[in-house]
Amino acid sequence: MSDDQPVRFSISFALDKDEFLRRTCPNCGRSFKTKADPDDLASILQPAFKRIENEIGDVSISTEHEEHEPQYLSCPYCNHHAESGDMLTGEFQIYLKRFVMREYVLPQINKMLSGFTDGFSSTSQSNSFLRFEVKADFENILPPRPISGPEPPDMTKVEMLCCGKMIKLYDGWYDLEECPFCGTKVQII
Numbered sequence: 001m002s003d004d005q006p007v008r009f010s011i012s013f014a015l016d017k018d019e020f021l022r023r024t025c026p027n028c029g030r031s032f033k034t035k036a037d038p039d040d041l042a043s044i045l046q047p048a049f050k051r052i053e054n055e056i057g058d059v060s061i062s063t064e065h066e067e068h069e070p071q072y073l074s075c076p077y078c079n080h081h082a083e084s085g086d087m088l089t090g091e092f093q094i095y096l097k098r099f100v101m102r103e104y105v106l107p108q109i110n111k112m113l114s115g116f117t118d119g120f121s122s123t124s125q126s127n128s129f130l131r132f133e134v135k136a137d138f139e140n141i142l143p144p145r146p147i148s149g150p151e152p153p154d155m156t157k158v159e160m161l162c163c164g165k166m167i168k169l170y171d172g173w174y175d176l177e178e179c180p181f182c183g184t185k186v187q188i189i
Contacts, residue, residue, distance in 0.1 A: 016151040021033060032167060032168060033167065034167055034168075073087055077170075099146050
């Protein structure tokens with residue numbers, strides 16, 4: 001199903017008003033937010049796109065930036081350590097699947113089927129004994145474009161003094177033991 005020419009599309013998704021991306025720990029299921037930056041987002045999306053490739057089949061998806069070293073993140077609540085792309089919310093993963101299906105997979109299927117129906121459009125044979133006619137009608141309909149957001153401006157913003165990165169945690173959460181980004185032990189003042 002892949003073409004020689006790459007298909008390019010841009011993706012947009014909801015961040016909160018402070019440009020934080022919601023995450024969910026796959027271990028404890030709690031949500032937190034990290035500041036979004038383009039390089040981090042590329043490394044976040046690559047594993048998600050790879051999972052989608054495995055589910056959809058013969059599709060090659062890549063980000064504008066080439067392969068990045070996987071970035072890891074620890075859950076600020078339970079200290080579960082995982083690749084940052086594995087800490088996307090379930091809603092965001094569904095959004096990505098729908099987006100790729102609508103923008104890439106379904107247009108490829110539509111293109112294939114329209115070529116298939118074009119082959120039948122002039123197929124009509126007749127002789128005095130038997131008449132054979134094939135008619136194929138195919139409509140190129142896409143589902144609505146998926147929407148991401150809006151993202152509520154919840155949680156408390158915390159600056160990690162060890163590495164200078166920002167995170168948002170549940171309001172009133174004070175049991176942070178180590179930096180989710182660099183692993184440095186944290187002291188709450």
